[in-house]
């Protein structure tokens with residue numbers, strides 16, 4: 001079992017990573033932290049969806065009950081990115097109010113990034129803020145969305161447009177969940193795994209290149225190593241810049257392009273990780289056009305992304321003008337200026353507004 005601490009003063013929390021933590025839990029596994037502090041005597045609401053609940057709800061409930069919680073209630077949302085909106089967020093508030101949950105309750109997100117982002121945002125808003133814990137069940141959620149406290153929902157006109165920063169009390173990552181994850185979802189998670197190598201750590205990028213066969217085969221120890229390294233990098237960045245005033249923006253590599261694809265096609269058409277994969281390639285191509293990196297570097301990035309059956313270019317039906325208009329809605333836009341995360345090398349990225357529209361048009365039209 002691995003434990004990483006996200007040190008954020010009174011908002012600090014542990015990320016626990018391992019097998020058999022709550023899936024087929026092994027009672028001899030002693031956690032490195034004591035969750036009784038934030039669970040005992042609490043009313044608890046588990047939020048999940050209609051795909052994950054049949055697989056893991058009973059086991060998650062069982063895990064919670066060992067800490068002498070006062071009551072466990074459940075809300076099951078429909079599965080899909082298209083339901084990550086205010087209307088479905090309201091279902092969580094309905095349940096909390098109907099069941100008379102007070103400010104001392106705790107929410108539990110059991111699912112992928114959609115459930116995690118929605119549950120976290122509900123916790124941030126309900127009675128002006130209650131506790132929550134993350135039990136991520138997709139690779140993407142285990143390596144990225146459950147850590148760092150970005151929570152929120154989509155608007156029809158843009159991704160994650162309504163949200164807040166609200167840190168969980170605990171992130172419990174049981175890699176055994178990944179056994180039931182469809183291959184397409186696993187690959188989408190790999191896009192964010194590759195992202196960490198590209199934005200921060202060339203040695204990790206090279207490690208992914210070296211272990212791509214084992215990763216694709218979901219080799220348990222290699223997967224845990226990948227999850228651990230991603231969480232370490234994310235924690236390191238979030239500790240320095242919790243609310244994205246500086247270096248946290250680097251975690252957005254590929255996302256200005258990617259979010260434009262997701263919104264342009266309709267949320268849920270392409271998976272988030274797929275859109276980010278294509279977005280990262282476009283970020284590298286932009287740097288190439290600016291003369292910052294060579295064609296060989298771009299080819300090396302494309303090769304690894306393609307090895308996981310992820311897209312390496314935008315969908316044809318989205319035209320460059322439409323992409324540019326959607327990209328202009330990005331949250332990093334400052335004083336009307338688009339700011340992108342662009343590589344200067346693998347493992348070395350910057351936030352910059354130096355890419356002129358003419359270069360972006362070339363990349364988007366290619």
Ligand SMILES: NC(=O)c1ccc[n+]([C@@H]2O[C@H](COP(=O)([O-])OP(=O)(O)OC[C@H]3O[C@@H](n4cnc5c(N)ncnc54)[C@H](O)[C@@H]3O)[C@@H](O)[C@H]2O)c1
Pocket residue numbers: 049051052055079080081084111112113114115117137138139140141144145146147148149150151159160177178179180181182185188189272273
């Ligand atoms: N907050 C953040 O920092 C952050 C970071 C990255 C992504 N995100 C957000 O996360 C979302 C994407 O998350 P995602 O890729 O986890 O998608 P998701 O939550 O939609 O889950 C993907 C699919 O897998 C199913 N699923 C989940 N766990 C499963 C399991 N163990 N076995 C079988 N099926 C399972 C889900 O029901 C769903 O159909 C996007 O909304 C994205 O914007 C947020």
Ligand SMILES: O=C(O)C(=O)C[C@@H](O)[C@H](O)[C@H](O)COP(=O)(O)O
Pocket residue numbers: 144148150159160192244248249251252255331
């Ligand atoms: O944690 C972060 O910071 C990230 O940017 C991680 C991203 O992978 C994630 O998709 C995030 O939700 C994007 O944030 P947004 O602010 O661009 O909506």
Ligand SMILES: [Zn+2]
Pocket residue numbers: 144192255272276
């Ligand atoms: Zn992302």
